Amino acid sequence: MYTSSGFISFALRRLTGVALVVYLFMHLWVIGSVNAGPEAFDARLAFVQQPLFKLLEVALLAAVVYHAVDGIRIMVVHYTGITEYRKSMFYAVLAVSTLLVIAGGVPIIRFMLEG
Amino acid sequence: MPETEIIVHDILIVGAGLAGSWAAMVAAKQGVQDVAVLSKIHPLRSHSGAAQGGIAGALNNVRPVAGGGPDGPLEQIPAGDAPIDSVDLHVFDTIKGSDWLGDQDAIEIMCREAIDVLYEYEHMGCVFSRTPDGRIAQRRFGGHSTPRANYAADWTGHVLLHTIHEQALRHKVKFYNEWYCMDLIIEDNVCRGVVAMDVLQGKIYTMRAKAVLFGTGGYGRAYKITSNAFANTGDGVAIAYNAGIPLMDMEFVQFHPTGLYKHGILMSEACRGEGGYLLNNKHERFMERYAKGKMELAPRDLVSRSEQQEIDEGRGVEADGQGIWLDLRHLGREKIMERLPQVRELAIDFVGVDPIDGLVPIQPTAHYSMGGIAADADGQVIADLAGTPVVGFYAAGEAACISVHGANRLGTNSLLDASVFGRRAGYAMARFVQNGAALQPVSGDPAQRSRARVQALLDNPGTELVEDVAQDLKTTMTNNCGIFRDEARLQQAMREIKVLQARFKNARTMDKSSRFNTDLLATLEADHMLTFSEVIVAGALARQESRGAHSRTDFPQRDDDRWLVHTMAHKNGADGPQLSFKPVTIDYDKYPPQERKY
Amino acid sequence: MRVFQMQRISAIALVVFLTIHMIVVHYPPFHIDFDQIIIRMADPLWKAIDIVFLFFVLVHALAGAWVVLTDVQRFSRLKRAFAGAAIVIGLIAFYYGTKTILAFQPPV
């Protein structure tokens, strides 16, 4: 096993990617209930709006944000050829992701607590 | 007797450095279908790749700026301007460098073909440094009267080795990587193949071939401080000697003036070619006392002797006084980074000094083996003073003594020697095979002897460690058969070698396994070093004169009346080497012996 | 077009669409129900945006999954099978998703 910041970023990107693929199909399934009418839709929606799912939503947000921001970093490397700042760029991705997750996660948690 | 698996090739080359790879590539390119190379390490690990400074050749691309002095700036020669260099001048410099011991016909071939070889390298993809108008860049080198060291920064050997290996692959040469040659099969003065071990499996094979070439490199590992790789244990030289082939001029071992202090790792001569100084503990450029005309750019034997004299007279540096300063600071950061980047990293890594702003401690280091397997300019190995060819056996590169370097090699002539004569041997072997050479029969099972040898080493319950024997050999060779030699010390070395040979019989191989047994290889290598070291000392004892790298304090003068001859050493049973002497090829009209002054 | 380029182009598209999607649909994270969604989805422009979004998200997800699987040597024989499966799954999901998007109809 060869650990490095490059490997951690790669592993996280893959893990979040796979998780998001799984989520995507669940998401389609939930929204798809509209085909069965408003009642079925509201029932499934209510089911996924329980507090536990709100917590999972924060995790989802984190996955989306990291995957996206790290993806942007990789594309910056592709199109600029900058490699010498590879470590600091990864740390910057972590910092930006964390900020975005906090900004997006706090309202979710607050909504959950306030009901 | 067990049935042995036998491997057959048309041409079999042992050693995959520049000489071996050139020979293989050329033979394959000439249409020989079945060319194989075996090497105890991967070909790209060969020590040719460690050469740094350049490869000689009178291309006439560069000249000193008028009025700049001996270490002034260089410029490209403008189109149409008269050349400053010539093959003849290169020949003369090489002869003078060799202290007139080099065979002048071979030297002439080398210097002439240098030009073709260089352009061929370039056409094959070698990435040379360039002049502003796009020609191959050249720099000064010790003992050369013009800037004719063609270079690729300070990794010249590396790019040459990779280039030629790639081209050998392109021409479908078969490589046996990590196969160790153990024996040479010669019957009735005809070479029939080799015995070799597949190191990975530990299996020993008879390998038959119509022609065999040894390009197995030099023997600098017999010394304690050496620039040589671990692999440079002179296996081929010892194997050939054991098979009855004569070794020539073995006493000539070159000490390079700038090995990193204590490590021996090479700081390229390009350091001085680019204008570096050598300083003693008083910060004097002491070369002024020894070679006023050439200063630091005198030939290596002279500079190493001068350094050793400074050290011996108490003007050395570092705690034990065994070092000398190499001063590159005045070259400036830009020049060092552009021309000597590898050298800089070595200094930082191994002695913790950045040459941009620090003095690098160096000392003479055993570097190059002028002697080796006696061969002619086609790489054809000879069996005796009359020049009787050993049919089907060739040698090239540092393992061979075609005698272009005589008593002292000039820097950048080694890459050239390996390339030119490897290439010529390739053509010669291709002709030999294509003119209908037959695969000669082998009597008995030659591999059996090597198997027994290996088994005996593995079964030896001895109390000695192989490494201790090898270290003691290196110590005695360094102390008693080094830069300065005399009768008493050489006798001492001879006695000690005999003792060490006896001790070796009681040495145990610690690793008893068959797969990838590098401990066994080290044992075999130690055996080989003990074999050829005796020949070095015997030659040094016999040669009662000082010539080139062989410097006898009890015979400080060169003696052309008695010693303008090559030393030939044949194995004489257990009695050690039997010496005979072969005249040097000299064109007395063109290059008569002169006093050698710089 | 190479999978590599599909990934890059869809990634750039997703950065845009996903931002819109997150802000509009999930924030502020009030309780969502059918009625609220219906109001927005009444606009055909939103339907179009969501269909395009769905397309890119499926391309990115399935191409990504294919890359993750085929980076493993033992699956490399199945490269084509995986690609076929991804295309079939993609088409079915796109059909199903589009149908879903179109199913959001304002109450008559």
Added chain:
Amino acid sequence: MSNPSTHPTATVRIQRFNPETDAKPHMQEFQVELKPGVTVLDALHEIKTHQDGSLTFRRSCRHAICGSCAMHVNGKNELVCNAPLKDRLDRNGRITIRPLPYLPIIKDLVVDRSSFWEQYLRVKPWLMPPADTPEKEFRMSPEEVAALNSAETCIMCGACYSSCQIVGLTKEYIGPHALLKAFLRVMDPRDAIPGARLADLDGADGVYRCRTIFNCIDACPKNLNPTLAIETLRKLAQKREAFEQARIERQKHLDEPIPAR
């Protein structure tokens, strides 16, 4: 000679594996004296020659040019010959040495680099010179040579290759070393087949298999940048025909002096 007891000792943890006797690799500890200037390779040598002769590793030049001795030291790939031992010790005076990862182990620290060399061969590492060669050298500008510096000093040690997680997942990937060699050939104005080379590299096993993990840059003992070479090749592959055309134009003038600027 200094008294051995005056030197502190270092603990060298080495992963051992002898295929003839061991089912799987295990760690073994050795003690060596920490003399000044000792490298990691010196320590391995001391162990091999005086403690356990069966310890097996490759080495040759001992100054970072032959590429034999790349190993996995404290979790990083590097050449052990120019690595000072004292710089590699942790707080407890220990160093951990394993063979290069992601490659089959032959014995102890010796790995099987077959896939590495197969990929090297696959990119046709040799230059294909133009059909017509001039009497003298092809002319190359110092700038054209400088562009190759970042690839020509590769010593094929395998440190990058075996640091790459993609190589760990699939040996079908050409790998950073061979792509860097391909870059050297593609960028060389003397190479006659850059288009064919780019076409070969432009597949799923070539430049598109790189996942931009950067381990190759971190691992390279010669400070080379295979990632950047791969990025460059990817871009060149997209404008392959124009690049090929430019090469044909350049080769019309390969025997002419570079004009002064």
